[in-house]
Each structure stands twice: as C-alpha cells, then as structure tokens.
Amino acid sequence: MILSNNRLFGQYVLFVLLFLVSPLFSQENDEDMRMINKAHEMAFFSPNEALKLTDHMLKKASTADDHVTVYLIEADINIAKGDYDKTAESLFKANRLINKVNDSLKAEIVFHKAFLARTLKLYNQFDNYVSVVKILKEKEDNASLKSYLDIKLTFEEANMFIDQENYTQAITVINTLDKYRKEIEEGQLSDVYYLIKAKAYKGLEKYEESYKYYNLASASYVKDHKNTNLLTETALVLGTADLDYFKKDYTAALDKLTQHLKRLGDSENNYLLEKLNNRVAINYLGLNDKENHLKYNDAFLSYNKKVYDLETSAVNSAYNYINEEQALNLETKENSLKAIVFSALGALFLIALFGNLLYFSNKAKKKRLKEIIGYLEITNKLLVDSVDKVKSISPKKLSIPTETEQNILVGLKKFESTVKYTSKDMSLATLAAQLDTNTKYLSEIINKHYNDNFNAYINKLRVNYIIEKLKNEPEYLNYKISYLAEESGFSSHSSFATVFKSITGIAPTVFIDMLGKEIHNKKA
Structure with a gap:
C-alpha cells in the first residue's frame, strides 16, 4: 500500500538539503537557513504551517537552486498530507530546472520522482528514474554525495522488494549497507534503516526480530527527529500493532492505534487514516466487539473511497507530467x-x-x-x-x-492468467500503473472489448476464480462465505454475496449446496 512506500521517505530528505546542497539562496544568511530548516522540520508534522514558510521562501528565491530547494520541500509537505497530485506538480516544476542546478539537487529531484512513481505503482517509470540516479552516482566525484546516493538507492531497492513481498531479498539488499553504518548514523538515517529491516522480518513472520528492529527504529527516531514526523510515527504504530495482533494481544494493539488516531487529530492524510481505521476495526473484530468493529470499519470504507479517488487522480496527473517531460525532451x-x-x-x-x-x-x-x-x-x-x-x-x-491498444489487451490477458485481481487493493489506477498506461485508456479498452466497466470486469474475474476453486478443490465447499469473499478479494461477506448473485443468478450458499449435491451424486 501507499503508506508502506511513503512512511520512510521524509527522514532522509533533510540530510541532502542541509549537508550536501551547495549554498542556498543567493543572498543567504542565518535567517534564511533557519527558515529552510524550520520548513522541512514542520513539513511532516504541521504541513499547513510549513506551506506558509515556503510561500515566503519562493518570493525570496532568485536562482534555480533556490527555487528547486523550495519545490522539494513543497513536495515533502504534500507527501505528508497524502496529496500526490500536488506532489507531482511540485516535482515537475523542479524538473523543469534540473539542468540548471547542482548535482545534489539534480539527484534529489530524480529520487523524489522515483519515490512518487513507486508510490503510485508506476514501476517502469521507477526503474527509469533509478537508472538515471545510478548514472549520476557513477559520474559523481564528491565522496560524501556518492555515498549518500548509494545509501538512498539501496533504501529504494529494498523498499521495492518489500512492495513485491520479496522479503528475503530485501534483507539481503539492506545488509549491504553495513559498510555505511557511520554515514547512516551521522546522516540521521538509522530509523529508516531499522524500519526497512523491521518490515522485512515481519513479512518473513520472524516477529521477534521484527519487534527488535521496530524498537531500534523508534529509539533512533526519537533521538534524531524529536517526534516531528507523523509518517514515521504512524509506521511505527502500525508495525508494532500488527505484531500485537499476530500475538492476539488485541487490547495492546488497540491502545496504540486509538492513541495515535487522537494524535493525528485533523490530519488531511486519508492514506494514514484509512490504514489506522482498518487496523482498529480488525482488532475490535478480534475482541468480538461488533459495535466498535462496525463503527471503525465504516470509517475505513469512507477513507478507502477517498483514497481510491485520490490515487486515480494522482496517477493521471503523473502521466500528464511524464508526457510533458517527454515532449520537452x-x-x-x-x-x-x-x-x-x-x-x-x-x-x-x-x-x-x-x-x-x-x-x-x-x-x-x-x-x-x-x-x-x-x-x-x-x-x-x-x-x-x-x-x-x-x-x-x-x-x-x-x-x-x-499499438498501445494491443499492448494493453495483451497485458490484460496476462493479468487474467494471474490471481492479482483477488487483491483488495486492486483498483483502476493500480492496474493502469501495472500495465504502464493511464486510467482513461484502460477504462475505454475494457468497455470496448469486454462490454463492462472496470468494477464489473474485476468482479467477474473474482467470481469465476472462486467458482473454479469450488469445483476443483472440494474443501472450499466447507468454507464460510466470509472466507470465500476474502479469498476472492471482496471487502465483505455482503458485497461478495450481492455480486455473486448478480453474475450467476443465484446466491453463493445455494450455488455451493447445489454443487455439493452434484459432486456427491457423481461419487455415488
């Protein structure tokens, strides 16, 4: 999910802006530097206040380096707010000046774009941006900047493996940074390093190891960042709450999650609120507290709809900016x-x-x-x-x-041969990103060739999937409808039953009963 992509990002941006960028603001003085520091510190804790500072800084900016520095801080502010539309806007403003800035800012622009591409699952673009940074790294003569680029590239690579659920490879990659332990500590990047390890070990179900690294990440975060990054704090809360859930300590998990929801207050980041409400609902379900489960699940579904709309809009915006970039090139x-x-x-x-x-x-x-x-x-x-x-x-x-239409159709056929459509996270924007196209093209082609909208297309794949399971794996006939719903990617028992009946004409319970009798008669 998007949170797993953005929660580490803010921690290593300040390092390059403060220590590697050549003197900023052509008439720079102590006040200017304090304003840069303050804006970036506030970006991940009080983004709206930080925006007031960047507006003032843009008025004072006179060089390309000045403007790009502010645009990157604006991008971080919008990452903190979960507004990836505006993040893309800030990044591509910076990108228009990329040939006029120093090497460190040049690399930082590309890194930010790589992060956005990975966040929105535009994996082809992500690979392109990473390749650009690798070229910049090989050409770099400054040893400190070269080490920083190597560290950050490794973070990105490890996070990508985690996104792809290749946790063993993520551990292997992150362990290559042992040679940079001093630089990681001096650059205040230890919490990023430990968080990646914590996520990877959690994915491998090595919960004791995971808990150890979450504790190390938490200690590093408090020491280096003084509780000024709500994205990192949310990552720590969600990670440790998940470990409590796996141990069936639902009360401990709820205590962490509900306290953090209060700390977020009036946060505008729908991605964070979606995740937290979902986890709270699941833990209340573990306690069999149906009233609170329903309350927080309703909130989760509301935020989930907002996230879907935001993600779709952001993917389209990103593609528009990418097309503009290619046209300029x-x-x-x-x-x-x-x-x-x-x-x-x-x-x-x-x-x-x-x-x-x-x-x-x-x-x-x-x-x-x-x-x-x-x-x-x-x-x-x-x-x-x-x-x-x-x-x-x-x-x-x-x-x-x-050619594009044929490529999309081939991609759809490949997609149908997998079980990716059973993921609850599957959306029009997600599939468009996987097929390296935009949502408008994908939606039009599904309508044209399948005579369905996207939701109907996905639902038919899911229903056909579960029907095949019922036919070919008899043990599925004994599973609860709620399990079948979750197995095929539906968010609830009721939505699965409604869709199943609309496609097959009969309720899933009736279908299962009929199929069970047919199999029994064949055996007799």
Whole structure:
C-alpha cells in the first residue's frame, strides 16, 4: 500500500538539503537557513504551517537552486498530507530546472520522482528514474554525495522488494549497507534503516526480530527527529500493532492505534487514516466487539473511497507530467537538430559567398567551387530530413494508438492468467500503473472489448476464480462465505454475496449446496 512506500521517505530528505546542497539562496544568511530548516522540520508534522514558510521562501528565491530547494520541500509537505497530485506538480516544476542546478539537487529531484512513481505503482517509470540516479552516482566525484546516493538507492531497492513481498531479498539488499553504518548514523538515517529491516522480518513472520528492529527504529527516531514526523510515527504504530495482533494481544494493539488516531487529530492524510481505521476495526473484530468493529470499519470504507479517488487522480496527473517531460525532451532534441541545420546553412552561405568572390577573381576555379557547394547542399538536405524524421515520430494523442491498444489487451490477458485481481487493493489506477498506461485508456479498452466497466470486469474475474476453486478443490465447499469473499478479494461477506448473485443468478450458499449435491451424486 501507499503508506508502506511513503512512511520512510521524509527522514532522509533533510540530510541532502542541509549537508550536501551547495549554498542556498543567493543572498543567504542565518535567517534564511533557519527558515529552510524550520520548513522541512514542520513539513511532516504541521504541513499547513510549513506551506506558509515556503510561500515566503519562493518570493525570496532568485536562482534555480533556490527555487528547486523550495519545490522539494513543497513536495515533502504534500507527501505528508497524502496529496500526490500536488506532489507531482511540485516535482515537475523542479524538473523543469534540473539542468540548471547542482548535482545534489539534480539527484534529489530524480529520487523524489522515483519515490512518487513507486508510490503510485508506476514501476517502469521507477526503474527509469533509478537508472538515471545510478548514472549520476557513477559520474559523481564528491565522496560524501556518492555515498549518500548509494545509501538512498539501496533504501529504494529494498523498499521495492518489500512492495513485491520479496522479503528475503530485501534483507539481503539492506545488509549491504553495513559498510555505511557511520554515514547512516551521522546522516540521521538509522530509523529508516531499522524500519526497512523491521518490515522485512515481519513479512518473513520472524516477529521477534521484527519487534527488535521496530524498537531500534523508534529509539533512533526519537533521538534524531524529536517526534516531528507523523509518517514515521504512524509506521511505527502500525508495525508494532500488527505484531500485537499476530500475538492476539488485541487490547495492546488497540491502545496504540486509538492513541495515535487522537494524535493525528485533523490530519488531511486519508492514506494514514484509512490504514489506522482498518487496523482498529480488525482488532475490535478480534475482541468480538461488533459495535466498535462496525463503527471503525465504516470509517475505513469512507477513507478507502477517498483514497481510491485520490490515487486515480494522482496517477493521471503523473502521466500528464511524464508526457510533458517527454515532449520537452523531444523538443530539446529537435532544437539541437535545428541548430545543426542552421549552422550548416550559415556555413553554406559563407562558403557560397566566398566561392562567388573566388569565381569573379578566378574563373579557373569555378568547377571546383560548384562541387563544394553541391556537396554542402546534399549535407544540408540530410540534416533537414533528420529534423523532419524527428517531427514525424511525434506522438499523436487524439485517440488510443493501435499499438498501445494491443499492448494493453495483451497485458490484460496476462493479468487474467494471474490471481492479482483477488487483491483488495486492486483498483483502476493500480492496474493502469501495472500495465504502464493511464486510467482513461484502460477504462475505454475494457468497455470496448469486454462490454463492462472496470468494477464489473474485476468482479467477474473474482467470481469465476472462486467458482473454479469450488469445483476443483472440494474443501472450499466447507468454507464460510466470509472466507470465500476474502479469498476472492471482496471487502465483505455482503458485497461478495450481492455480486455473486448478480453474475450467476443465484446466491453463493445455494450455488455451493447445489454443487455439493452434484459432486456427491457423481461419487455415488
């Protein structure tokens, strides 16, 4: 989920902004630096107050480095608020200045974009951004910055393995940072390091190890960050509450979760509130407290709807900015080719002028002059053709390209051959990201080729999945409807029963009874 992606991010941003970035603000003084520090510190605890500071800082900014520094802090503020639309806006404002800033800020822009891509499950873009940082790292001469980039790349790689539930590989990767233990401590990154280990061991169901690293992460966080990052605090609460839940200590888990909900107060981060309310509801269910379970589950479902809408909007915004970025890159290349053409034309003009002077002064060289001019005209034509070729491949966005449509259809077939559709987290935005497209294209193609909207498409896959299980694995006939609902990806017993009946025409209990009798008769 998105929280598992963003909860570590804020902790290592301050390190580069304060220690690796070259002097910020062209007329920088102590007050300017205090304002930068204060804005970043408040970003993850009091984001709305931090925004007031960044508005003031933007008015004072005069260089590309100044502006990018503020845009990155704005991006962190919006990460803290769970507003990935505005996060993308801030990052791509910074990206427009990427060729005008120092190497550390350049890397930080790409890292932020990689984080956003991973958060929104735009994994192809994530890989592209990581590759860019690796190139920057190899070219970097500053040893401190090079170490920092290596540490952060490893954090990203380990988090990606955790997102993919490859916990063993995540441990292997994070352990490669042992050589940087001093840098990690000096950079106040220990809590990030320990949190990654805690998540990975929890995924491996090594709960004692996980609990040890959550405690180490908590101690490092309090020591280095003085309770100023609600994302990290939420990660610690959710992680340790999960461990309590696994031990069936529901009361201890609820105590942590409800206290943290109060601490969040009027937080705007729907992602955090969705997770916390979901965990509270589950623990009340463990205590068989149906009244409180229903109360917090209703809150969870409300936030879940908001998260779905926010995620869909953010994915579309990110794709729009990515397309804009690609268009600018193409325009830059085209301008470079034009410059070559104009240079050739200028050279042609000068040579022609010089040739004419020679022509009038020495007619004997006329034949040679024509050969030179002819050669240059051929060269110029090749350059013009090269520019035209670049123009001819500019993408048209009036309709879905045939190749794109075929790629999406192939991707859908591959998707249907997996069981990813049984994930409760599956959404139009999530699937679009996995297929490396946008939600509008995906929705249109599902409507066109399946005569269904996205929800109907997913629900049919889930119902067909559970029917196959019932037919081929008889033990499923004895499972409760609530288990079948969860197994196939539905959020509740009732929604599963409603959808099942709408597709098959009969209730799941009736279907199971009929199927059980049929199997019994065949055996008899």
